[in-house]
Amino acid sequence: MLFALIAGSFVFWINGANPFEAYKEMFVGAFGDGYSLSETLVQTTPLLFTGLAVSLTLRTLLWNIGAEGQFFMGAMGATWAAQAFSNQPPWILIPLLMLSAVVAGALWGLPPAILKTRLQVNEILTTLLLNYVAIFYVNYLLYGPWKDPRYPGFPQTPRYPDAALLHQYFNTRLSMGIIIGVILAIVLYVLYKKTGWGYKIQVIGQSRKTATYAGIRVNRNIVRVLMISGAIAGLGGMLQISGLQHKLRLGGISNNYGYTGIIIAFLANGNPLAVIFVALFMGALLVGGDSLQMTMGFGKGVVHMFEGMVLFFVLAGEAFKRYKIQWIKK
Amino acid sequence: MKPYVKLQRITKRFPGVLALDNVDFDVLPGEIHALLGENGAGKTVLTNILSGRYQLDEGELSIKGNKVNALKWSARDALEQGIGMIYQDFMLVEEHTVLENIALADLSIPFFPDYEKIYNTITELGIKYQLEIDPNAKIWQLSVGEKQRVEIIKALMHETKVLIMDEPTAVLTPQESDDLFKIVKKLAMEGTSIIFISHKLPEVFSICDRITVLRKGKHIGTVNVTDTNEKELAKMMVGREVFLKTNKAEYTPGPPVIELIGISALSDRKTPALNKLSITVNQGEIFGLAGVSGNGQKELAEVITGLRPSTDGKMVINGKDISENTPRKAIREGVGHIPDDRIGMGVVPDLGMPKSMVLKNYREERFSFKGIFLKNEAIINYTKKLIEKFNIKTSGIESPVKLLSGGNLQKVIIAREISESPSALVAVHPTQGLDVGATEFVRDSLEKQRIDGAAILLISEDLEELLAVSDRIGVIYEGEIVDVSLTKDTNIEALGLLMTGGKIAAV
Numbered sequence: 108m109l110f111a112l113i114a115g116s117f118v119f120w121i122n123g124a125n126p127f128e129a130y131k132e133m134f135v136g137a138f139g140d141g142y143s144l145s146e147t148l149v150q151t152t153p154l155l156f157t158g159l160a161v162s163l164t165l166r167t168l169l170w171n172i173g174a175e176g177q178f179f180m181g182a183m184g185a186t187w188a189a190q191a192f193s194n195q196p197p198w199i200l201i202p203l204l205m206l207s208a209v210v211a212g213a214l215w216g217l218p219p220a221i222l223k224t225r226l227q228v229n230e231i232l233t234t235l236l237l238n239y240v241a242i243f244y245v246n247y248l249l250y251g252p253w254k255d256p257r258y259p260g261f262p263q264t265p266r267y268p269d270a271a272l273l274h275q276y277f278n279t280r281l282s283m284g285i286i287i288g289v290i291l292a293i294v295l296y297v298l299y300k301k302t303g304w305g306y307k308i309q310v311i312g313q314s315r316k317t318a319t320y321a322g323i324r325v326n327r328n329i330v331r332v333l334m335i336s337g338a339i340a341g342l343g344g345m346l347q348i349s350g351l352q353h354k355l356r357l358g359g360i361s362n363n364y365g366y367t368g369i370i371i372a373f374l375a376n377g378n379p380l381a382v383i384f385v386a387l388f389m390g391a392l393l394v395g396g397d398s399l400q401m402t403m404g405f406g407k408g409v410v411h412m413f414e415g416m417v418l419f420f421v422l423a424g425e426a427f428k429r430y431k432i433q434w435i436k437k
Numbered sequence: 438m439k440p441y442v443k444l445q446r447i448t449k450r451f452p453g454v455l456a457l458d459n460v461d462f463d464v465l466p467g468e469i470h471a472l473l474g475e476n477g478a479g480k481t482v483l484t485n486i487l488s489g490r491y492q493l494d495e496g497e498l499s500i501k502g503n504k505v506n507a508l509k510w511s512a513r514d515a516l517e518q519g520i521g522m523i524y525q526d527f528m529l530v531e532e533h534t535v536l537e538n539i540a541l542a543d544l545s546i547p548f549f550p551d552y553e554k555i556y557n558t559i560t561e562l563g564i565k566y567q568l569e570i571d572p573n574a575k576i577w578q579l580s581v582g583e584k585q586r587v588e589i590i591k592a593l594m595h596e597t598k599v600l601i602m603d604e605p606t607a608v609l610t611p612q613e614s615d616d617l618f619k620i621v622k623k624l625a626m627e628g629t630s631i632i633f634i635s636h637k638l639p640e641v642f643s644i645c646d647r648i649t650v651l652r653k654g655k656h657i658g659t660v661n662v663t664d665t666n667e668k669e670l671a672k673m674m675v676g677r678e679v680f681l682k683t684n685k686a687e688y689t690p691g692p693p694v695i696e697l698i699g700i701s702a703l704s705d706r707k708t709p710a711l712n713k714l715s716i717t718v719n720q721g722e723i724f725g726l727a728g729v730s731g732n733g734q735k736e737l738a739e740v741i742t743g744l745r746p747s748t749d750g751k752m753v754i755n756g757k758d759i760s761e762n763t764p765r766k767a768i769r770e771g772v773g774h775i776p777d778d779r780i781g782m783g784v785v786p787d788l789g790m791p792k793s794m795v796l797k798n799y800r801e802e803r804f805s806f807k808g809i810f811l812k813n814e815a816i817i818n819y820t821k822k823l824i825e826k827f828n829i830k831t832s833g834i835e836s837p838v839k840l841l842s843g844g845n846l847q848k849v850i851i852a853r854e855i856s857e858s859p860s861a862l863v864a865v866h867p868t869q870g871l872d873v874g875a876t877e878f879v880r881d882s883l884e885k886q887r888i889d890g891a892a893i894l895l896i897s898e899d900l901e902e903l904l905a906v907s908d909r910i911g912v913i914y915e916g917e918i919v920d921v922s923l924t925k926d927t928n929i930e931a932l933g934l935l936m937t938g939g940k941i942a943a944v
């Protein structure tokens with residue numbers, strides 16, 4: 108962590124800025140006033156969902172690299188529901204959107220699960236590949252059947268009907284998504300700690316052999332876990348559109364949330380409560396970084412470099428801690 | 438003679454346990470030195486300190502009379518001084534071949550190993566010490582005895598001055614043990630010192646020169662083999678007299694519980710392992726299964742417990758046809774299983790003991806509300822009860838079970854499997870690696886289960902144990918049961934002959 112900050116300073120310094128000032132600027136940018144805090148939370152929301160999605164699979168020692176695609180599919184599913192049931196009142200429409208997103212995300216988790224359990228195909232590969240399929244499919248919809256006829260030049264859908272939108276609080280862009288995310292994290296935590304299901308997937312994650320021996324149906328549970336994980340990411344996708352973007356728009360769906368979610372889950376060591384804080388940290392990094400661009404006049408590249416650097420060192424530090432790499436003197 | 442290594446006033450603590458308390462220990466060149474003590478006495482920890490795997494807290498270490506910095510003693514130092522160790526739980530990469538594992542272990546080998554040379558060395562050592570092994574086999578395909586050979590070769594690849602063997606014979610058949618003793622004696626004659634950990638006193642007397650006894654982390658004494666006897670040693674280890682006689686109740690078998698009719702199954706390598714095998718185990722009996730390892734015992738145990746599908750034949754348990762068996766069905770029929778692979782299969786290695794204790798029954802009402810919400814408190818109390826009942830030594834119930842000493846880990850599994858009064862029990866080497874006191878306890882527990890009406894299939898390579906506890910003994914050879922007789926009608930010689938494929942008529 109410390110290394111990460113020092114490395115970050117170095118990036119600022121070679122770009123001719125005072126590192127301390129830059130950090131202060133970032134912090135202020137992310138938490139300084141009501142508005143920036145709300146922006147940080149807005150960024151945290153999707154990360155919370157993808158982080159939770161990946162942390163679930165991590166507990167069973169599976170890698171879901173596909174949260175990105177599942178997030179897209181969730182957004183897609185929600186949009187479909189918003190169009191299909193557009194004259195329903197909010198109290199019916201919103202749950203429908205959620206349901207549709209959850210189903211779409213879960214279905215996106217299904218093929219890797221089947222390939223994994225039936226044919227032992229590595230889930231890392233299949234979930235990753237499905238990301239591209241999801242993104243291409245959404246592209247196709249936006250350039251084709253779902254394009255808003257009023258703006259022929261833009262790959263986007265019309266705005267959702269008002270009944271499909273989540274209320275944004277205190278004149279900010281913050282919706283109830285963050286609250287749902289936090290509740291979900293707590294629910295998952297309780298499930299892990301207190302239920303037979305949590306115990307079961309923990310045993311599967313620790314040793315497949317022991318789980319089989321104990322009469323736990325390993326394959327069936329792997330399928331379930333990958334689908335639930337997809338559903339969580341999908342729900343994140345729905346909240347992103349319904350709570351923030353208000354229409355499906357190319358480039359407006361995910362800011363690599365699925366991939367950042369992997370890092371978050373890893374840093375949180377699969378613990379859903381820790382995911383909340385790590386997601387917040389990442390969210391702050393994103394928002395603080397943006398504010399740096401504005402106040403200190405750094406280019407986008409410098410900020411990205413800084414963010415990359417921080418992540419790299421945090422991850423490396425974590426890996427060191429966890430695997431106790433030893434230097435053997437020769 | 439000057440000792441090759443000398444450990445003085447060694448103290449080692451783990452959170453919650455004092456594993457070694459002021460222990461002295463030394464090894465003379467070319468001697469075979471036995472290290473004895475109950476489960477959890479500290480034998481493994483002491484040897485691990487010598488091999489540099491653990492760092493000591495206090496104490497001194499000298500090599501060939503020269504003091505070294507004991508606090509900084511590392512695995513690499515140990516290797517450089519020719520100290521090699523064969524661990525109780527093997528250190529092999531299951532997915533890799535024998536050759537790769539051996540190459541991996543050797544620090545002097547460059548980044549791109551010369552596989553051909555290593556291959557040749559393996560073959561050479563194999564001939565010299567009769568350690569035959571296929572260098573290209575994958576580790577997971579090997580039997581336990583074969584894995585051990587790989588470990589020995591690994592150690593012999595270096596110039597070994599002191600070879601530590603942590604319970605090497607626990608997993609071996611009598612025949613394999615004899616082969617091992619020949620190797621050990623040969624090495625000792627060539628000047629290598631051997632530190633030999635075992636719970637089997639007869640073998641200690643037959644091959645060792647000196648004996649050191651530990652109890653609860655303390656050094657009780659070091660004696661010459663010629664100056665002592667089994668009784669005295671058992672007393673030094675346990676602190677009381679031990680009786681390894683089970684008082685068997687009369688043999689009155691009930692109806693069949695486990696019935697296998699013409700069962701066939703494949704091994705991991707997809708070769709036939711069980712060959713139209715038939716066997717019946719009745720209520721209230723202990724059926725001992727003798728055989729040289731690799732003749733289908735493992736597969737048989739797995740078929741009965743649902744871990745391995747059968748390819749042919751019929752299986753009936755409690756009168757129910759479960760030819761299409763699964764672990765779940767077997768558990769539901771009350772089939773307990775004490776597996777061979779303790780850490781890998783019998784427990785959840787990285788979690789605390791409660792998680793391993795309720796593996797099979799956490800769905801029950803007393804541990805969870807409708808199988809959904811766990812009653813964590815009830816689970817912990819249950820675990821504590823079993824710890825007490827089975828006298829399991831642990832530094833804390835939430836510390837990972839893989840840190841338990843070998844014998845205590847086995848007790849966790851046994852406690853779980855027999856506490857639920859199984860209708861049938863498949864016990865694979867249940868007393869392997871247990872000290873005399875614990876062995877006595879396990880045998881008594883099996884006997885108690887038998888009196889309560891369980892059908893017990895006891896798979897063991899220890900013929901004396903089979904003869905001591907079984908009612909009937911069957912012999913498995915190349916996937917078939919070649920003989921079944923009442924225990925009183927058979928003896929070690931006859932069984933030994935049958936196990937290697939001989940015909941009883943020849944006796």
Ligand SMILES: Nc1ncnc2c1ncn2[C@@H]1O[C@H](COP(=O)(O)OP(=O)(O)OP(=O)(O)O)[C@@H](O)[C@H]1O
Pocket residue numbers: 451452454456474475476477478479480481482483525830831832840841842843844845870872
């Ligand atoms: N890494 C560890 N962390 C914590 N406690 C440990 C660790 N290793 C061993 N212990 C504890 O130290 C004590 C001595 O264990 P050790 O493994 O040396 O016993 P042992 O004499 O080899 O027994 P066994 O015959 O059962 O193999 C035990 O109480 C054990 O639980």
Ligand SMILES: [Mg+2]
Pocket residue numbers: 480481482525603842843
């Ligand atoms: Mg030990």
